[in-house]
Amino acid sequence: MHAAQRDAVITRLLQSEGFVSFRYLCERLDASSATIRRDLERLDAEGRIERVRGGARLKGGAGGGEPERLVGAPFEQNRVRHAAQKAAIGRAAAALCGPGEAIILDGGTTTFQMCGHLDGLNLQVLTNSLHIVGAMLPQPGTRISVPGGAVYREQNIILSPFDDDGISRYHASKLFMGAAAIGPRGLMQADVVLIQAEQKLMDKAEQLVVLADSSKFRSSAPFQVCDLDRIDVLITDAGARPEDVEMLKARDIEVIVAG
Numbered sequence: 001m002h003a004a005q006r007d008a009v010i011t012r013l014l015q016s017e018g019f020v021s022f023r024y025l026c027e028r029l030d031a032s033s034a035t036i037r038r039d040l041e042r043l044d045a046e047g048r049i050e051r052v053r054g055g056a057r058l059k060g061g062a063g064g065g066e067p068e069r070l071v072g073a074p075f076e077q078n079r080v081r082h083a084a085q086k087a088a089i090g091r092a093a094a095a096l097c098g099p100g101e102a103i104i105l106d107g108g109t110t111t112f113q114m115c116g117h118l119d120g121l122n123l124q125v126l127t128n129s130l131h132i133v134g135a136m137l138p139q140p141g142t143r144i145s146v147p148g149g150a151v152y153r154e155q156n157i158i159l160s161p162f163d164d165d166g167i168s169r170y171h172a173s174k175l176f177m178g179a180a181a182i183g184p185r186g187l188m189q190a191d192v193v194l195i196q197a198e199q200k201l202m203d204k205a206e207q208l209v210v211l212a213d214s215s216k217f218r219s220s221a222p223f224q225v226c227d228l229d230r231i232d233v234l235i236t237d238a239g240a241r242p243e244d245v246e247m248l249k250a251r252d253i254e255v256i257v258a259g
Helices: 003-017 023-030 033-045 076-079 083-094 111-117 128-134 192-202 216-218 242-249
Strands: 019-020 049-052 055-058 102-105 124-127 143-145 150-152 157-159 170-179 182-183 186-189 203-212 224-227 233-237 254-258
Touching: 003 023, 003 049, 003 055, 019 023, 023 033, 023 055, 033 055, 049 192, 076 124, 083 111, 083 203, 083 224, 083 233, 102 111, 111 128, 111 170, 124 128, 128 203, 157 192, 170 192, 182 216, 182 254, 186 192, 192 224, 216 233, 233 242, 242 254
Parallel strands: 102 124, 102 170, 124 143, 170 203, 203 233, 233 254
Antiparallel strands: 019 055, 049 055, 150 157, 182 186, 186 224
16 A cells, blocks of 8 residues: 555544554554654645654644543542442552552542541542542641642543653552443543553553442443553442453453442
8 A cells, every 4th residue: 555545544534533553553553653653744744634652643633722521420420420339449459559669540539538538548549520629638647649630620630642741750559440431352442532641651660550439341442542452550439240350360450340
């Protein structure tokens, strides 16, 4: 396939999806990673697309002014869904943290449930969630860091499409992250802006701990954050089906069922 043909395919995909991953382009175009990388860099230089972490998106997706809304329900609406299960999962996740540890808490209603159980551990916490910041501010021994970026009001989360967001030197033992869906394709999200932010956070942690109530195994979302093989621990609730748990264990993922 010639460069012009690849350009046309990349453009059509972006017009349809808004974002396309680097890995998917390599598979779809049957081209080497070096070739696709050069294509994206050239199209970006020509102003036809925007090269972002993990792939590309249409030009102008991260422009100035008021940030675009994220896909999905606002934080306060989502917080009451499966509330008991999320509380149990958050408590079990907090039990994995040791005194003085450096951790990352990705924004979400399930990771938010960890906050009340972390007081007294004197943790160093990096989070992109202003809800989590507010919950942990009364904890005198907890040191809190936030990345740079734009605030998305409905979720009260800070996101940035740029590499220079102030966390380049941060290193954590664990990243705690939620998901829109979990399945054979891996950890899935509904919004491409979240994927960019979460993949950056994954690079800063030794372990990925996913917090997902059992409904996430029966949900769907279009964008892949990572393969199942990237997940170290997954915490869910007793509503998870045996086949869901076996799917994870078959990929050497430690599964914790919160009571």
